[in-house]
Amino acid sequence: MKTPVLFIDKSRVRQNYRDLKAAFPDFRICYAIKSNSHSGMIEILKAEGSHFETASLGEIKHLKSLGVAGDEIILSNPVKAPEMIAGALAEGVTVMSFDAVEELQKFLPYREKAKLVLRIAVPNEGSLWPLSGKFGSPEYLWDDIFEFMQNNSLDLYGVTFHPGSQGELAVAWDAAMRIAWRCIDEARDYYQLNPVCLNIGGGFPVDLGRPIPSIKEIADVVYEHLHYWAEHEGYKPQELICEPGRFISGSAGYLVSKVVGVARREKNWVFLDSGVFCGMMETIDGITYPLKTTGVGTKERVILCGPSCDSVDKMFETEIPTPQTGDKIWFQGAGAYTTVYASTFNGFEPPTVAYLENIDNPDELFKLVD
Numbered sequence: 001m002k003t004p005v006l007f008i009d010k011s012r013v014r015q016n017y018r019d020l021k022a023a024f025p026d027f028r029i030c031y032a033i034k035s036n037s038h039s040g041m042i043e044i045l046k047a048e049g050s051h052f053e054t055a056s057l058g059e060i061k062h063l064k065s066l067g068v069a070g071d072e073i074i075l076s077n078p079v080k081a082p083e084m085i086a087g088a089l090a091e092g093v094t095v096m097s098f099d100a101v102e103e104l105q106k107f108l109p110y111r112e113k114a115k116l117v118l119r120i121a122v123p124n125e126g127s128l129w130p131l132s133g134k135f136g137s138p139e140y141l142w143d144d145i146f147e148f149m150q151n152n153s154l155d156l157y158g159v160t161f162h163p164g165s166q167g168e169l170a171v172a173w174d175a176a177m178r179i180a181w182r183c184i185d186e187a188r189d190y191y192q193l194n195p196v197c198l199n200i201g202g203g204f205p206v207d208l209g210r211p212i213p214s215i216k217e218i219a220d221v222v223y224e225h226l227h228y229w230a231e232h233e234g235y236k237p238q239e240l241i242c243e244p245g246r247f248i249s250g251s252a253g254y255l256v257s258k259v260v261g262v263a264r265r266e267k268n269w270v271f272l273d274s275g276v277f278c279g280m281m282e283t284i285d286g287i288t289y290p291l292k293t294t295g296v297g298t299k300e301r302v303i304l305c306g307p308s309c310d311s312v313d314k315m316f317e318t319e320i321p322t323p324q325t326g327d328k329i330w331f332q333g334a335g336a337y338t339t340v341y342a343s344t345f346n347g348f349e350p351p352t353v354a355y356l357e358n359i360d361n362p363d364e365l366f367k368l369v370d
């Protein structure tokens, strides 16, 4: 097999789904297919009973082509082209996010059909890949949104947030749940809106060689709030949703790549056949992966980079045994946000995807590639 290859451990995908379900037993798990939309991944998760979170009509159509029903799909992109809203509804997808009054106007013709979920802004503290940049309604705009809904007979189906991807601090969920409660409380008390759904988004972290909270620790934080709401506020959401991406697909994937060249200058540059445009896009903003090479000898400090001619195609610095052209390398935790971002920039092939039942010893993967 030619590198780069993303190997997916099928049993790990199933286990990740089951671990999440065990931690969040009352939640409808909607796998965020943006993290890895490969059909093999969807098929494994469909068989586990997962539902799916999407950001576009393209993703919805992809799921439909794999036999997923419209009511097993939600659309959580807060800002959508009018055609996307109409198209999603035509496919039977009704749960949709929004985060601005302007977006609500697009729903006026569909008030009977669409189930509107308000995406609120929450701090993304501890997230290695924050998602608070352009989405999420800040608290000072909730009044305008609720007033518009009230005046236009639009129902508020629920509230959602995303605490940031690869969230490495459980307190982020605590902060988000507090803000979510303020939003639900305001909608109910002042606007007679009745949000019955809470969607806590994704963000659950994977092992990238850094300290992370367990899924159980995060679930405990979320459930503490849910129990408090039920006991002290008499409020229990009828529908609970989470949208894990990385947690399901990330740890199940090993990207295997090869050294195409070494250049020793002010730094020791190690060029791989994968790179920022070829699967390792998240490295541009600080994500690094545990790795191992087939190299031997003393360790050297190197900077890993991709094969393209663009200077942005730099990954990260690390220490590896003396690198040589032809060495193989695996990256752990690379099942999410790798192949989906990969392009053919400069004519380099994106990673292919291969499935194995188990990857107990990732070193064995070196034998599977040329």
Ligand SMILES: Cc1ncc(COP(=O)(O)O)c(C=O)c1O
Pocket (backbone or CB within 6 Å): 032, 034, 035, 053, 076, 077, 131, 162, 164, 165, 166, 201, 202, 203, 204, 243, 244, 245, 246, 247, 336
């Ligand atoms: C709306 C939404 N839901 C879920 C996810 C998945 O997040 P993660 O992969 O961190 O679980 C994302 C990621 O971008 C998102 O934007």
